[in-house]
Amino acid sequence: QVRLVESGGGLVQAGGSLRLSCAASGRTSRDYAMGWFRQAPGKEREFVAGISRISDGTYYSDSVKGRFAISRDNAKNMVYLQMNSLKPEDTAVYFCAQRRMGGNYYIRADYDYWGQGTQVTVSS
Numbered sequence: 001q002v003r004l005v006e007s008g009g010g011l012v013q014a015g016g017s018l019r020l021s022c023a024a025s026g027r028t029s030r031d032y033a034m035g036w037f038r039q040a041p042g043k044e045r046e047f048v049a050g051i052s053r054i055s056d057g058t059y060y061s062d063s064v065k066g067r068f069a070i071s072r073d074n075a076k077n078m079v080y081l082q083m084n085s086l087k088p089e090d091t092a093v094y095f096c097a098q099r100r101m102g103g104n105y106y107i108r109a110d111y112d113y114w115g116q117g118t119q120v121t122v123s124s
Helices: none
Strands: 003-007 010-011 018-025 036-041 047-050 058-060 070-073 078-083 092-099 111-114 119-121
Touching: 003 111, 010 111, 018 036, 018 092, 018 119, 036 078, 047 070, 047 078, 058 070, 078 111
Parallel strands: 010 119
Antiparallel strands: 003 018, 018 078, 036 047, 036 092, 047 058, 070 078, 092 111, 092 119
């Protein structure tokens, strides 16, 4: 089974930056599209960003487009989320996930494997 472990979360001031990392273990996820979701207290888990198998396509929610950048290093079985110009509304637990073949980037149910999440808190 694929295991995904997020890291890099923390507390930052509004306008600051963080880089989240997602490490795959157990089995490589390089053959699958990957995504980042986030969930704030009392809110639904929402799509943040997605990336295709060979990084030839990236997808973003409107709320983060232009501020966040997803990338991956398949040789290292790593996926990253660079977050710039952070806002308090970005505060959430961020989850890395592996999408099934032929799935929809934007749909949570189309992802088969999930990490435990890493907390991102943006202060004002």
